[in-house]
Amino acid sequence: MKKIYKTISDLISNGRNFVIxxxxxxxxxxxxxxxxxARALIKLGKNAKIINVSETPRELRFLDSDNLIERYNPRKHNKFIANADAHFFLDLNQITRTGKMQAAFEKFRKPRVCIDHHQEPNEFADYYFIEPQIGSVGELIFDFLEKTKLTGIDFKIAEALYAAIMTDTGSFRYERTTPKTHRIAAKLLKTGIDPKHIYEMIYEQSTLSRLQILGKSLQNMRVYADGKVCAMEIRRKDIVKYNGTEADIEGFVNYTLTVQNVRIGLLFYEFEKGFKVSYRSRGEIPVNKLAAEFGGGGHINAAGSRIEGKSLTALKNKVIEKAIEYLKYDK
Ligand SMILES: [Mn+2]
Structure with missing residues (x-):
């Protein structure tokens, strides 16, 4: 068994109150x-609280049918956070990613455990269980529970972990999807969870507004540089016309990469004040660097930036021109 598994399972066995x-x-x-x-810890008789800075997205709320997730409120939670026996940080490797909870976490003097699969962690935790070659943290949690035999994996634990793995592997199709990913999924399915239900709850609950705005933005999709750069835009007036919200456009940018031959995809979203640009790329093209040229950042193949300004056309021309330069990184 991995040494870190023993360390984490000892921390759990010896403690009582945990923040996730x-x-x-x-x-x-x-x-x-x-x-x-959290469910595994609760099964062990521990007092485990999930405290998040943001609300749970609508399409994931069905996973939390027992209402374990609490939204951070300093007055309600700071004491529990300060007095816990350990803190678990999942799917992040930089403390700044906890937003306004950061201060409460930084005061903590007991063990901080980071369980993650992103690259280049910042130093903030006492224990790191990081595997960048693994497709999801859900797989890491499964492996930990299975190897340590801390507790059995029941239906509710399995449903949550399956959703974690399915979403982070793009429904079992991204690069880091391995035979082991599928073996884990198979074991989770044996608990009786319903993959069709989980998929439908997460991906097939669109509002009508969302699809209408998507239709509009697909119509204005254009390609540049021999079809290697693809851009789409969403105008404020269309969001208003179809009664949509910013949440409705989540994931639209990914459609740019579904066009044949496209290497860089861009989405321009017009706010009341200023714009948001989402960047996607294939292969080695570092769109995080491209986004950084416009005050943003992200990962090599997925990034974003917010830009002040008045003219969407002027902004689009500038970003597209830069994006075309970035095709030189394509191998
Ligand atoms: Mn993840």
Whole structure:
């Protein structure tokens, strides 16, 4: 067994009160891993609280049917956070990703455990269980629970971990999807969880507004540089027209990469004041660097930036021109 497994399982056995948290704007892996670990700790008779800085996204709330996730409120939570026996940070490797909870975590003098799969961690925790080659934190939690035999994996733990793995592997198709990913999924399915239900709850609960805005933005999609750069835009007036919100456009940018031959995808979103640009790329093209040229950041293949300004057309021209320069990184 990995040494870190023993360390973490001893921490759990010897403690009673635990805080589990994840990053701002939590995704399926964040929420699913938190619920999987929290339920395992609760089964062991521990007092485990999931405290998040952001609200749980609508499509993931069904996973939390027992309402374990609490939204951070300093007056309500700071005492519990300060007096806990350990803190667990899941699906993040930089303390700044906990937003306004950061101060409360930094005061803590007992063990901080970081369980994650991102690259280049910051130094903030006492124990790191980080495996960048693994597709989701859900897989790490499963492996930990299985190897340590701390507790059995029941239906509710399995449902949460399956959702974590499914969402972070793009429904079992991204690069880090391995035979082991599928073996873990198989073991989770044996508990009787329903993969069709989990998929439908997460991906097939669109509002009508969302699809109408998507239709509009797909129509204005354009390609540049021999079809290697693809851009789409969302105008404020269309959001208003279709009664949408910013949450409705989540994930739209990914459609740019579904066009054949596209290497860089861009989405321009017009706010009341200023703009948001989302960047996607294939292969080695570092869109985090491209985004950084416009005050943003992110990962090599997915990034974002917020830009002040008045003219969407002027901004688009500038970003597209830069994006075309970045095609030189493509191998
Ligand atoms: Mn993740």
């Amino acid at each position: 948290t994840s990053h701002i704007n939590p995704d399926g892996d964040a929420i699913g891993s938190e619920l999987g670990l």
